Amino acid sequence: MSLTVYRKAHFNAAHRLFRKEWNDAKNFEVFGKCSNPNYHGHNYELEVGITGKIDPATGFLMDLKILNRIIEEEVETAFDHKNLNIEVPEFENLNPTVENIAIVIWNKIRLRIDSQFDISIKLYETPRNFVVYSGQ
Ligand SMILES: Nc1nc2c(c(=O)[nH]1)N=C([C@H](O)[C@H](O)COP(=O)(O)OP(=O)(O)OP(=O)(O)O)CN2
Numbered sequence: 579m580s581l582t583v584y585r586k587a588h589f590n591a592a593h594r595l596f597r598k599e600w601n602d603a604k605n606f607e608v609f610g611k612c613s614n615p616n617y618h619g620h621n622y623e624l625e626v627g628i629t630g631k632i633d634p635a636t637g638f639l640m641d642l643k644i645l646n647r648i649i650e651e652e653v654e655t656a657f658d659h660k661n662l663n664i665e666v667p668e669f670e671n672l673n674p675t676v677e678n679i680a681i682v683i684w685n686k687i688r689l690r691i692d693s694q695f696d697i698s699i700k701l702y703e704t705p706r707n708f709v710v711y712s713g714q
């Protein structure tokens with residue numbers, strides 16, 4: 579029997595969507611107000627899902643305290659109150675769209691979770707814009 583446990587988290591971060599090769603007018607044409615050269619912020623809401631089998635000895639799929647610590651270390655410490663474009667190395671040459679942020683988070687969490695488990699990331703950029711990534 580397989581099931582999924584979830585841990586929610588959040589972080590606040592600034593970003594700008596743009597391509598370095600394009601001028602401000604072209605960036606505005608494609609990314610609109612999200613290309614504001616002075617950046618803007620979002621309150622990101624994150625849900626990390628871990629899918630697998632329950633350990634009969636503990637009744638845990640995995641200890642959610644451990645998952646919480648991994649999310650704190652890999653996501654909150656790295657992203658919270660940061661300018662993603664300037665302060666987070668993963669986005670130096672990668673547009674910090676909600677899609678790309680979710681993939682970066684998935685890759686970081688994947689390295690910390692036993693391979694017997696599958697991982698899914700649901701990331702809200704705004705209350706109405708969100709993405710789900712499961713590594714495929
Ligand atoms: N596919 C994507 N589209 C957009 C992304 C993205 O990451 N992936 N990001 C943005 C911007 O970051 C923008 O800041 C989103 O804000 P906004 O358009 O204001 O979103 P709201 O949900 O608040 O918009 P409402 O019009 O108020 O519903 C844009 N697109």
Ligand SMILES: [Zn+2]
Pocket residue numbers: 593612618619620
């Ligand atoms: Zn934005």
